[in-house]
Amino acid sequence: MTGEMRLLLIDNSNTRTKFALAEGGRIVGETRRLATAELSPETLEPLLDGLEFDAALVASVVPGKASVLRECLARRGEVAELDHRSPLGIGIDFPRPERIGADRLANAVGVTALHGAPAIVIDFGTAVTFDVVKQGDAGPAYCGGVIAPGLGAMSDYLGRRTALLPPIELHEPERVIGRSTAEAMTSGAVIGYRGLVREILASVRRELGCPARAVATGGDAGLIAQGLGEIDAVDPMVTLEGLRLVAERIFRAS
Helix, strand or coil, X not given: CCCCCCEEEEEECCCEEEEEEEECCEEEEEEEEEEHHHCCHHHHHHHHCCCCCCEEEEEECCHHHHHHHHHHHHCCCEEEECCXXXXXCCEECCCCHHHCCHHHHHHHHHHHHHHCCCEEEEEECCEEEEEEEEEECCEEEEEEEEXXXXXXXXXXXXXXXXXXXXXXXXXXXXXXXXXXXXXXXXXXXXXXXXHHHHHHHHXXXXXXXXXXXXXXXXXXXXXXXXXXXXXXXXXXXXXXXXXXXXXXXXXXXX
């Protein structure tokens, strides 16, 4: 691979799909986004309009949408998909590596490069995932994690399954004791969710036997992390940076 090669990085998650360009060892320009449910050949073509790239790497957890991406991108250049066989630059210590989501592998690669190991990436999306990179004698290795319902999914469930509870917009509550139904729900969602994250982090660190650095990313990362001293950093670029590093290794070797 040369420094002039332009790479398109695609993070195809359950809720939204992100598109970013990388060139010369860094991510350049603005990240484009599309609701994953709306991803189709008809919506993808205008989104890619004006993006010039030589090759693309897709990290997908939505098989049906991954096939759409493959077909559309193959007309423009070389396409690869991230999985456990990709040149990650870190090891995998996991019994069924083929079961690890591509986004979780990208997070593990990104956090190791940006923040070191041992580390825990907390990705606040449709689900909240905790991905753990341990530091062993052979170097850093992905060793597993935790999956819990996402903050939005938990809040939406209350509105759908209860007749008298309204939908709410998530934000920092003014008080713990709500003075309205919406305030009480916001407090339960945000403060209660911090309790979930705090307990999982404590348990993971205890099992690892070391104070692994915790890095939050994803849609609700800023909201939840601002009240949690247990989270060391918020980094929205972890996933895309992991994709960039893997893409450079793939296309350098091809």
